Amino acid sequence: MKGFWMIFLFLGISTFSILSQTVVEPNQKFVWETFSFVFPEPVVVKLESTTNKKLTIYPAKRDGFFMVVRTLPWNEPLMEKVLWKESVFTRGIEPKEIQKTVGNRNFQVFQADQIRNQNALRNQVWISLDTKPALWIWIQWKSDRKDLTEFFESNLFLPL
Template identity: 85%
Template sequence: MKGFVSILFFLGISTSPILSQTLVEPNQNFVWESFSFVFPEPVVVKLESTTNKKLTVYPAKRDGFFMIVRTLPWNEPLIDKTLWKDSVFTRGIEPKTFPKTLGNLNFQVFQADQIRNQNALRNQVWICLDSKPALWIWIQWKSDRKDLNEFFESNRFLSL
C-alpha cells in the first residue's frame, strides 16, 4: 500500500478529499459569485461546482468557526421559511428570526444557539433572495470566541 501511495504522489495525483482550496488572509476581500467576503483570521476556502455552487470556509490555524455559502436555484424557497431554521438548528436554543439590510440587499437571518459536543455554538443562516443568484449563508462559531461574536454579528464578513 505504501508503494501505491508513493506512486500516486509521484504522479501528482492527490488522495486528499479537498481538491480545490485557497488560503485567504485576514481582512482580504475574497470574491465569489459576485459576492465579497472578509474573514477575521486566515482561512482555507474550498470551492465546489455542483448543481448549486458551494463555498466552504474553514479556519487555517485554529478551530472556532466555519461557513458554508450556496447559491440557490430558485427565487423563492419552495417550503415554509420557518423550516429553514429547523434544517440547520437541531435543538436550537432561543431561535429567532430578523431582517438585515446590507447595501441594497435584504437578508432574512435565522439565529439560534446550540450545545454540540460540549461546545456552546452560535448559528446563523442568512438568506438573500434579492441577489442574482439567490444566496444562502450558514455560519457556526464557538460562543466563547468573543472576537467572532462581534465580527459575525456586526456583519463584517460581507463587504458589500
C-alpha cells in the same frame, strides 16, 4: 484490465467534487460569483462542484468557526424557511428571525444558540431576499469566541 483501471481513474478524477482550495488572509476581500467576503483570521476556502455552487470556509490556524455559502436553485427561498431552520438549528436555543440590510442587499437571518458535542455554538443562516440567484450563508462559531461574535453579528464578513 489495464484499460479498465485507466478509465476508472479518469472517471474518478473527473467527478471529484473539490475544484480548488485557497488560503485567504484576514481582511483580504474574497470574491465569489458577485459576492464579496472577508474573514477575521486566515481561512481555507474550498470551492466545490455540486448541482448548486458551494463554498466551504474553515479557519487555517485555529478552531472556532466555519461557513458554508451556496447559491439557491429557486427564486423565493423563504417558501421553505421552516425546513432551513430545522436543518440547521437542531434543538436550537432561543431561535430568532430578523431582517438585515447590508449595503443595498436585504437578508433574512435565522439565528440560534446550540449545544453540540459539549460546545456552546452560535448559528446564523443568512438568505438573500433580492439577489438572483439567491444566496444562502450558514455560519457557526464557538460562543466563547467573543471576537467572532462581534465580527459575524456586525456583518463585517460582508463588505458590500
